[in-house]
Amino acid sequence: MAQSIKYYYDLLSPPSRALWIALKLAKTPFEDCPVALRKREHLTDEYKSINRFQKVPALVDGNFHLSESGAMLRYLAAKNQLTEQLYPSKSLEERAHVDEFLEWQHLNLRLMTLTYFRDAWLFPINGIKPKPKAEHVEKLIKNVEGSLGLLERLWLDNDFLIGKNLTVADLLGASDIEQLKLCQYSVNEKQFPKVAKWLERVREAANPYHDQAHAFLDKKFKEAAKAKI
């Protein structure tokens, strides 16, 4: 029997988290290879030989090394290592719609949420940059909410992003938004009612793995909320 795939990830990284949940939901056997970003493990020479881009997630299948979550999930799906529901390979049109979201989200949801997360949490916490001024935070949030507005208006006519069922598109999209818990940002359900309901649906459909994957984020969010009281 072929060896299982080695999955390199850190649950602090949204795409790592999304793909981890997908693997768990699909009950895909994989060798667990956590890479601690906070300890800069991705910058070691050892990890460089795993993924030359020194990012997570990445996979190794025998001699084959691959990065980029979109590429990875397509590779896994083509090897029947995901489920038809998560990445609809049989229906050309359904799969094209999942692909459309996976491409769209890079420069929309991912870019805006990543910039906010990085400037408001990651850089200050690591002493790379000071905490952003109120004016800058306002701009970062405005960009995120621009994306949420597009999601609300253009992507959520159905229960999930692509029709009636959870797909990898939902996992990747939701993961980017949940990341903002580290910035104490949560989606305003009056401003973005569809997005708010969709996030709950994703969580229910992906549990218990969703809560497991988001444990650190949820903990930090609650701690900071308590500190404010």
Added chain:
Amino acid sequence: MAPAIKYYYDLLSPPARALWIALKLAKTPFEDCPIALRKFEQLTDEYKSINRFQKVPALVDGSFRLSESAAMIRYLADKNQLTDQLYPKSLEDRARVDEFMGWQYFNLRLPTGQYFLEGWLFPINGIKPKPTAEKLEKLIKNVEGSLELLERLWLEKDFLVGENLTVADLIGSSDIEQLKLCQYSVNEKKFPKVAKWLDRVRESTQPYHDQAYAFVNKKSQQAAQAKL
């Protein structure tokens, strides 16, 4: 026989250009549906019913609508409307093309896109003034950071994924060629592999390359002459 796919594009848009070249190379029949971005045709209600994101490129296949160049590439490939060389069927080669197409958003599209917007599109349309020298330096620095990654991590072979041209090369080169409009061309001493690769891509996609870049080449020559 099924009607040909309708392809909505503007050769001013790098991904639209890349996919146009791919369709030509593959000799794929398509209905030519140009959208003039300079006339804001993408913002009309009519176009909104074609592509709700109001961008190019997009396609309509019967009643099926699709946007996002990479999604369109995969859809067309699986309908045998591209070639095996352009979007490989082999699992690992395909995964490598997918890897590049995922990687290029943040690493190539974003910095080249920003330089193009601030260095040409916004000033030309009166949206913003020309960038200061300092700002220009920063925009170029970001682009060259990307070129450095391309040079170091992607170009061990003749093309991005092995020995043959794929859609990855078309998409990647299109973003860099766009910068001609900013009077920027790749320094072959600084980025020798990138410079040679761009030549290779150009040669292996003629005559469609020159056809696709006619406007960009004309505009950048005009701007170069205006400076003299």
